[in-house]
Amino acid sequence: MFRYQVMPNIYTFLATCVLIVSPVQTAAPVFSNPSLGHQQTSCFENIASSSSIYRVSATDADGDTVTVAIHSQNPSDPPFQITKAIIGWNLMTPSLTTIDRETTPTFTFVFSATGGNDTVQSVALTLILTDLNDNSPQFTAISYSASVYDTASAGAVILTIQATDADVSPSIAYRITAGDVAGTFSIDLNTGELKLNTPGNLNSASTPTYSLTVQASDGANTNTTTVTIHVLDDRCVPQPCQNGGTCTRNETDFICACVSGWIGDTCSQDNPCIPNLCQNGGTCTIAGSTYNCTCTSGYEGLNCTTIVTTTTTTTTTTAATTSITTPKPDSQDLVVITVVSVTTVAVVITVTIAILVYIRNNKR
């Protein structure tokens, strides 16, 4: 009776064992976090180091102990960490540094899970860092400088101050915070355009320069810069160019463009070459307050009205020929020659007389 009952149970037991063992198949771990369709997470930048920011989950149907690790991280720096939690694994921020959205706005992770002899990889998880307003506005220059003529009108834009901010959609407000005691200038809060507010205040002699402090604020962080404004004397006002001349100014001077018929720094002088008094195609040049004609071939005279005669050429040739012949001795040479000649004649006469006297005396 007992024996009879045991036998079928053993067979059942053996059959069960065969059923379990025969398909030698082990189940690999499966990720439930991250998984297809659930591949994104976010956290604030600057979160404390070693903060838990995401829960990774993986299970093994065999009941094998599962181990999860970071298979890859992009970019790889700074390295995040993963630690075992009571349920699943925690993705942790780097231990040595905080994460900065302005440096790296997103990271991508792939995890691995090992259970028994099987290792599998998860789908990629993207971590998006949420922006904080943690940067102050930066001016586009260390300091600014511009100039304005004392005749500029109200609203004239002198220069535009600009600042940038590394944070997401910053709204920068510009203000003059010092140096504009009399309200001579104004700045557009949104555009940073620095304008002339009260033109009547400008006086290049009494206040040649202004030094303004301009602030840029993003609502939380501020920065300041210095703007130097030079007030220039407008040399074209009052109008120095006469007789319809056009005045062009620069920072220190002016220049007049005169209308036809007028010359001089202020176009006050009549142009002596208009009309052209040089006749027979002569070219007129201004010579001080009068004119000078450069005549065409064959004409001469102040107004190029005299016809040149050919004899002039012959005379020049003769003079040239004369100059080539032996030059005449000058008056001083003549005196010397004369003195020498007179002395010679006197000596000759004296010697002759002496000889004649000697001969006569000897004959006696």
Ligand SMILES: *[C@@H]1O[C@H](CO)[C@@H](O)[C@H](O)[C@H]1NC(C)=O
């Ligand atoms: C796991 O790997 C070891 C060593 O390679 C091997 O002896 C064992 O049979 C494997 N187990 C399974 C379930 O495949």
Ligand SMILES: *[C@@H]1O[C@H](CO)[C@@H](O)[C@H](O)[C@H]1NC(C)=O
């Ligand atoms: C202010 O702006 C200047 C110019 O861009 C920059 O050099 C400076 O670091 C800024 N200051 C602050 C506090 O951000």
Ligand SMILES: *[C@@H]1O[C@H](CO)[C@@H](O)[C@H](O)[C@H]1NC(C)=O
């Ligand atoms: C201004 O104009 C004058 C006259 O044309 C010139 O001599 C001077 O060099 C100019 N100065 C500047 C700063 O351009």
Ligand SMILES: *[C@@H]1O[C@H](CO)[C@@H](O)[C@H](O)[C@H]1NC(C)=O
């Ligand atoms: C007029 O022109 C002649 C010839 O070019 C020159 O020799 C003379 O010096 C000029 N006179 C003046 C006043 O410019």
Ligand SMILES: *[C@@H]1O[C@H](CO)[C@@H](O)[C@H](O)[C@H]1NC(C)=O
């Ligand atoms: C040249 O012309 C001017 C203007 O017509 C005149 O006054 C002057 O007498 C003339 N001179 C000569 C030398 O022809």
Ligand SMILES: [Ca+2]
């Ligand atoms: Ca930052």
Ligand SMILES: [Ca+2]
């Ligand atoms: Ca930021």
Ligand SMILES: [Ca+2]
């Ligand atoms: Ca900012």
